[in-house]
Amino acid sequence: MSAPDGLLERLRGRVLPTVQAVLPLVLRIAGARVPADARRRSCLVLAPHGDDEVLGCGATILARRSAGARVVVAYVTDGGAFPDWLDPVDNVAKRLAETDSAAAALGLDKSDVVQLAFPDGLLESAERSGALGAALERVLSDVQPDDVLTTSPWDPHPDHAALGRAVRSAVRPGGPRLLEYPIWQWESILAWPRMLRDAHRPEIVRTKEHRQRKSEALMAYSSQLDVDQGGELPPGKGLPPVLFDRLTSGYEIFFPVHSAAADARARR
Ligand SMILES: [Zn+2]
Numbered sequence: 220m221s222a223p224d225g226l227l228e229r230l231r232g233r234v235l236p237t238v239q240a241v242l243p244l245v246l247r248i249a250g251a252r253v254p255a256d257a258r259r260r261s262c263l264v265l266a267p268h269g270d271d272e273v274l275g276c277g278a279t280i281l282a283r284r285s286a287g288a289r290v291v292v293a294y295v296t297d298g299g300a301f302p303d304w305l306d307p308v309d310n311v312a313k314r315l316a317e318t319d320s321a322a323a324a325l326g327l328d329k330s331d332v333v334q335l336a337f338p339d340g341l342l343e344s345a346e347r348s349g350a351l352g353a354a355l356e357r358v359l360s361d362v363q364p365d366d367v368l369t370t371s372p373w374d375p376h377p378d379h380a381a382l383g384r385a386v387r388s389a390v391r392p393g394g395p396r397l398l399e400y401p402i403w404q405w406e407s408i409l410a411w412p413r414m415l416r417d418a419h420r421p422e423i424v425r426t427k428e429h430r431q432r433k434s435e436a437l438m439a440y441s442s443q444l445d446v447d448q449g450g451e452l453p454p455g456k457g458l459p460p461v462l463f464d465r466l467t468s469g470y471e472i473f474f475p476v477h478s479a480a481a482d483a484r485a486r487r
Contacts, residue, residue: 374403
């Protein structure tokens, strides 16, 4: 490695962890507290995989359910791709059982859980073929939510990004409010400039009141967590610690997005 490269690496090694530590604080300070009556708004939560709904929105779901709002969760993929050293058929069966347990822990009615069952890891193909968009249109039409909560086109995970793009296309101007929740962005700060460019002032939901139940819902996903996180995977094979710590911390954050311009930018 040349000297300038070495210097760059050392700088990255120092700067990136600092930004990663400071960014959540900055966003929390800059964010708006969600007014209490927002809890009564019905919502559709779109989760690329079983566990994303808990990680990104668990406390929000619990808050809305306890305020009497209808919450529908649609699991978009079948969860077959991970753990990638196990049989995908077994993974799908296990994840289905885990989503049932998590949904119950979140206080959801069975009739308000939707399994779209696209193959895990291949959501970009479903997006390109139009199958994902068609499925989203059907769910939106059935549920008619006030708010839609989903991952962003700028989430570094390809399934999460494909879902984000398809949802931006499916949610029409004048339709439900579209709110994007970050997941894998917490591990990759390079995703944030585009994320922030597209969004309005973020909304902050404090998790304190529902933290215990959110944690119980997360424990339903033992196939995705390592033993140190309360799951069954070998140490180091579960969620990255940065992501796990952030997504189980004191607040959830949502980025309101709505504009044809943002949609067009995501497709460029
Ligand atoms: Zn996911």
